[in-house]
Amino acid sequence: MSDNIRGFDPSWMDTMTEPIWRPSEARIRTANMTRFLERVRADGNPVMESYRDLWQWSVDQPAAFWRHIRDFCGLQLHREPDAVVEPADHIRDTRFFPGARLNFAENLLRFNDDRPALIFRNEAGERLVWTYADLHRETARIAAGLRADGVEAGDRVAGLLPNRPETVAAMLAATSIGAIWTSCSPDFAEAAIVDRFSQVEPKVLFVSDGYMFKGRTFDVRDTARRLAERIGSIRRTVWVPYAGLDTTGGVAYADYGEPGAELAFELQPFDHPVYILYSSGTTGAPKCIVHGAGGTLLQHLKEHVLHTDIGRDDRVFFFTTCGWMMWNWLVSGLATGAAVVLFDGQPFHPDHGVLPRMAAEEGITVFGASAGYFGALEKAGAEPGREYDLSALKTVLSSGSPLMPESFDYVYRAIHGDVCLASISGGTDLVACFALGNPALPVYRGELQCLALGMRTEVFDEDGHPVRDEQGELVCTAPFPSMPVKFWNDPEGKRYHRAYFERFPNVWHHGDYALLTERDGLVIYGRSDAVLNPGGVRIGTAEIYRPVKQLSEVVECVAVGQAWNGDTRVVLFVQLDEGVPLDDALRDRIRRTIRENASPRHVPAKILAVSDIPRTRNAKLAEIAVRQAVHGEDIGNTSALANPEAIEEFRDRAELRSG
Numbered sequence: 001m002s003d004n005i006r007g008f009d010p011s012w013m014d015t016m017t018e019p020i021w022r023p024s025e026a027r028i029r030t031a032n033m034t035r036f037l038e039r040v041r042a043d044g045n046p047v048m049e050s051y052r053d054l055w056q057w058s059v060d061q062p063a064a065f066w067r068h069i070r071d072f073c074g075l076q077l078h079r080e081p082d083a084v085v086e087p088a089d090h091i092r093d094t095r096f097f098p099g100a101r102l103n104f105a106e107n108l109l110r111f112n113d114d115r116p117a118l119i120f121r122n123e124a125g126e127r128l129v130w131t132y133a134d135l136h137r138e139t140a141r142i143a144a145g146l147r148a149d150g151v152e153a154g155d156r157v158a159g160l161l162p163n164r165p166e167t168v169a170a171m172l173a174a175t176s177i178g179a180i181w182t183s184c185s186p187d188f189a190e191a192a193i194v195d196r197f198s199q200v201e202p203k204v205l206f207v208s209d210g211y212m213f214k215g216r217t218f219d220v221r222d223t224a225r226r227l228a229e230r231i232g233s234i235r236r237t238v239w240v241p242y243a244g245l246d247t248t249g250g251v252a253y254a255d256y257g258e259p260g261a262e263l264a265f266e267l268q269p270f271d272h273p274v275y276i277l278y279s280s281g282t283t284g285a286p287k288c289i290v291h292g293a294g295g296t297l298l299q300h301l302k303e304h305v306l307h308t309d310i311g312r313d314d315r316v317f318f319f320t321t322c323g324w325m326m327w328n329w330l331v332s333g334l335a336t337g338a339a340v341v342l343f344d345g346q347p348f349h350p351d352h353g354v355l356p357r358m359a360a361e362e363g364i365t366v367f368g369a370s371a372g373y374f375g376a377l378e379k380a381g382a383e384p385g386r387e388y389d390l391s392a393l394k395t396v397l398s399s400g401s402p403l404m405p406e407s408f409d410y411v412y413r414a415i416h417g418d419v420c421l422a423s424i425s426g427g428t429d430l431v432a433c434f435a436l437g438n439p440a441l442p443v444y445r446g447e448l449q450c451l452a453l454g455m456r457t458e459v460f461d462e463d464g465h466p467v468r469d470e471q472g473e474l475v476c477t478a479p480f481p482s483m484p485v486k487f488w489n490d491p492e493g494k495r496y497h498r499a500y501f502e503r504f505p506n507v508w509h510h511g512d513y514a515l516l517t518e519r520d521g522l523v524i525y526g527r528s529d530a531v532l533n534p535g536g537v538r539i540g541t542a543e544i545y546r547p548v549k550q551l552s553e554v555v556e557c558v559a560v561g562q563a564w565n566g567d568t569r570v571v572l573f574v575q576l577d578e579g580v581p582l583d584d585a586l587r588d589r590i591r592r593t594i595r596e597n598a599s600p601r602h603v604p605a606k607i608l609a610v611s612d613i614p615r616t617r618n619a620k621l622a623e624i625a626v627r628q629a630v631h632g633e634d635i636g637n638t639s640a641l642a643n644p645e646a647i648e649e650f651r652d653r654a655e656l657r658s659g
Helices: 010-015 027-030 032-042 053-060 062-073 103-108 134-149 165-176 189-201 222-229 292-308 325-336 353-364 373-377 404-413 494-500 541-548 584-597 621-628 644-650
Strands: 117-123 126-133 156-158 180-184 205-209 208-212 214-220 236-240 273-278 290-291 316-320 339-344 366-371 395-401 422-424 423-426 430-437 458-461 471-476 510-518 522-527 554-564 567-577 606-610
Touching: 027 032, 032 062, 032 236, 032 292, 053 062, 062 117, 062 292, 103 165, 103 292, 103 325, 103 422, 103 644, 117 134, 117 165, 117 353, 126 134, 156 165, 156 189, 156 222, 165 180, 165 236, 165 325, 180 189, 189 222, 189 290, 189 522, 205 222, 222 236, 273 292, 273 325, 290 292, 292 325, 292 430, 316 325, 316 353, 325 339, 339 353, 353 366, 366 373, 373 395, 373 404, 395 404, 404 422, 458 510, 471 522, 494 510, 522 541, 541 554, 541 567, 541 584, 554 621, 567 584, 584 606, 606 621
Parallel strands: 117 339, 156 180, 156 205, 180 273, 205 236, 316 339, 316 366, 366 395, 395 422, 567 606
Antiparallel strands: 117 126, 208 214, 273 290, 423 430, 458 471, 471 510, 510 522, 554 567
């Protein structure tokens, strides 16, 4: 395969041959991953010397591996399983720990002491600290209220809430009795909320009176009242105070439940539903993805304890809302006994130092945010490592989209020179990761460190053959415990099968375009359904975004393929800095930058300016919606976009009808 087709910047590949960071001997020696490898070696695997050996064993011997994860990470079961793995003809029907009984909330609340459990901060400067004992008391009180309202195992409880401690308590209260928790961020449009909650019919709705963003207060009260009217299943609305607005027509959070109630945990099967998460919904009604308690716990414990090296002394933060699966991932950190740091608001209000300042003041050891956040920090000229004391930091996480190689440079230059920088990749579909970090391995620029233990992750070519050092489809060829239990309202499983197993028989097709390196690292190039195909050559959109976003004039960009004269041509839309015109000189710079850092095939046929780029409510580029608008197609569900008004600028552009 030629460099042009693969689209690599040769200088970038050169920098990938040597690590940008190596862990110290002390870091390797004390890492949980090292202790786990030693435990496995002592259990009759003496030839295991490297992470590659450990990964290979984990996918070749899944029963032994997941048993070790259960024991090493302390998963609490109340009945021993009949087996660790019960195989089936189709990987989606494989069962893990059949016969076991557990409770999700009990695993997150295994500690009950005066150490911090939740530290809350927001853009307005508010700060709250709840200890593990506080969280136990709040969870017990709210659970008593849910029981009094007739909530039982399997019922749904919904939250339209900011990322506050009360949100975590409501989730734990619901799952303590075996109910299923589902949530949206309060900045979702009403239609988007109805699209989600009306499908799953919650009995109780927890909702804030409002939320804050960029110095403004937004009123949610009318939306909440209309939800109660439009969704007939809602029996009770519980108001969580936040914006200081008057609320009627429900019960106040402080008055709900029974103070002093005992916290009881209802035991359920290993795969009992715990969460309903939602697909972005830009091509129709969102899919309601049901995740099981045991599989979610097992994956999160593995990822937190081993891959992120979290323990009781850590303070863990990831910038997320309650509408993104990273919230579910973050709060599982409670199972390690660490302090989980929550933030609500705009991360650049009132200035770019909001989150770094918080990290310094709270002594955050694990700091996570989207790739876009780190890019925006760099564009703002921020140097957090010089501005604040980030000496406690040991791990930086990035997710949501591919972390550009230049962002790796920025983190080590401007944030901290001695951290494990882990770009992680998975998704809502599995509420977990296929590839992520390892504090005992080096970090290579532009590359996810390693494949996740227990996940037989591969890259397939178009014909379904595994490849290395070639771009292809990210797949998983063996069962894993956090496969969705089902899709809601999909009794025969047809939508579920179509979503993941239609492309390659009996193989999970994730929909990412990726490359697996010879050292088992992973490079992600974007979503497969957004891959460009000019002249029959597949190009990941991230290969275009990477060089373009390094230009100071460009705030954001999105590339799509447009059907043109029997082929496909690449159209690049750019959002420019205020006052910057898109003239021929800038177009030439953009084309030259792409050609020099990718290949001639990546150079767009058209470059057009727009005032805003559509994004999903999880802050991902809405590439499919843009492509549909360019072709004049109906966009299934604009309420799924965070900024639906932006899509109109892409419709019926005269420039798109010309050569």
